[in-house]
Amino acid sequence: MNTRITELLGIQYPVIQGGMAWVAEYHLVAAVSEAGGLGLIGAGGAPAEFVRDQIRKVKELTDKPFGVNIMLLNPEADAIAQVIVDEGVKIVTTGAGNPAKYMQLWKDAGVKVIPVVASVAMAKLMERAGVDAIVAEGTESGGHIGSATTMTLVPQVVDAVNIPVIAAGGIADGRGFAAAMMLGAEAVQIGTRFLVANECVVHDNYKQKVIAAKDIDSEVTGRSTGHPVRSLRNKMTREYIKLEQEGASFEELEHLTLGSLRKAVVEGDVVDGTVMAGQIAGLVKKEQTCKEIITEIMEEAEALLHTK
Numbered sequence: 377m378n379t380r381i382t383e384l385l386g387i388q389y390p391v392i393q394g395g396m397a398w399v400a401e402y403h404l405v406a407a408v409s410e411a412g413g414l415g416l417i418g419a420g421g422a423p424a425e426f427v428r429d430q431i432r433k434v435k436e437l438t439d440k441p442f443g444v445n446i447m448l449l450n451p452e453a454d455a456i457a458q459v460i461v462d463e464g465v466k467i468v469t470t471g472a473g474n475p476a477k478y479m480q481l482w483k484d485a486g487v488k489v490i491p492v493v494a495s496v497a498m499a500k501l502m503e504r505a506g507v508d509a510i511v512a513e514g515t516e517s518g519g520h521i522g523s524a525t526t527m528t529l530v531p532q533v534v535d536a537v538n539i540p541v542i543a544a545g546g547i548a549d550g551r552g553f554a555a556a557m558m559l560g561a562e563a564v565q566i567g568t569r570f571l572v573a574n575e576c577v578v579h580d581n582y583k584q585k586v587i588a589a590k591d592i593d594s595e596v597t598g599r600s601t602g603h604p605v606r607s608l609r610n611k612m613t614r615e616y617i618k619l620e621q622e623g624a625s626f627e628e629l630e631h632l633t634l635g636s637l638r639k640a641v642v643e644g645d646v647v648d649g650t651v652m653a654g655q656i657a658g659l660v661k662k663e664q665t666c667k668e669i670i671t672e673i674m675e676e677a678e679a680l681l682h683t684k
């Protein structure tokens with residue numbers, strides 16, 4: 377299936393793996409890219425030198441295109457922006473902010489820039505800033521989220537910009553892929569289903585919690601602080617939401633989640649840690665290789681879309 381996104385990025389299938397902090401490290405990235413999708417290193421809150429090392433490790437495993445996702449709240453975002461150029465990475469996606477200040481640096485280096493946005497206004501601003509494509513991410517997504525649903529956001533962003541749009545949030549199978557195409561998207565970004573990929577190094581407790589999750593098992597914490605984050609319900613989310621209802625301060629709430637994503641991903645503490653995942657976790661039932669995941673999604677989608 378060819379779209380402006382497969383052309384732009386030089387990939388076989390219009391399937392992009394979400395740049396999940398702590399989760400999307402070089403094994404997962406290389407496996408997704410080798411399978412014909414686009415792997416993204418999730419720089420999250422990592423130091424720039426860690427990101428440089430990850431880039432070099434992906435290159436040892438694959439010659440296929442891959443990219444880096446920069447989470448713009450990272451205090452080392454400036455240094456990571458430069459590492460991307462220095463290491464010759466050709467695709468960057470950004471999250472949780474406005475990447476305008478890096479546009480000149482990246483465009484001069486021939487980097488394709490794809491910001492993740494959660495609103496039409498941000499999508500328009502980004503198109504004017506000269507980005508190459510947009511990820512329109514619905515509130516069904518795991519992690520840091522906006523408020524519009526994928527179903528409503530994607531067609532509105534498609535109508536508002538001329539650059540290609542990638543749909544994200546709530547997509548985990550061929551039906552979701554086909555639906556995104558019907559809304560005008562030219563690729564999808566998938567996070568939650570790749571959490572349980574064989575090549576994904578996330579702790580087994582985390583994978584099992586995603587596999588066990590049902591449709592209504594995610595929760596949004598941080599609405600009161602202006603940084604809403606979706607994760608699977610556990611002791612941490614219950615305590616957090618209780619504190620929010622009691623009017624706790626930003627500092628008290630921060631204390632509860634400091635280092636909590638690492639705790640879940642690396643240590644497997646799915647009780648006190650933050651188990652970020654999207655609302656589609658209920659559809660994710662088993663571990664598979666990245667190749668199996670991508671092939672299955674594409675075969676199902678092509679049958680639905682009659683593109684084969």
Ligand code: TUI
Pocket residue numbers: 397420447449470471472473474492493494498513518519520521522603605
């Ligand atoms: O960035 C994400 N998802 C994330 S980042 C992350 S790490 C983190 N952990 C704890 C707290 C906060 C972050 C986990 N998941 N998705 C992309 C995304 N970007 N969703 C929404 C946005 C966004 C929000 C505001 C993009 C632009 C924006 O603009 C604000 C502005 O500057 O106007």
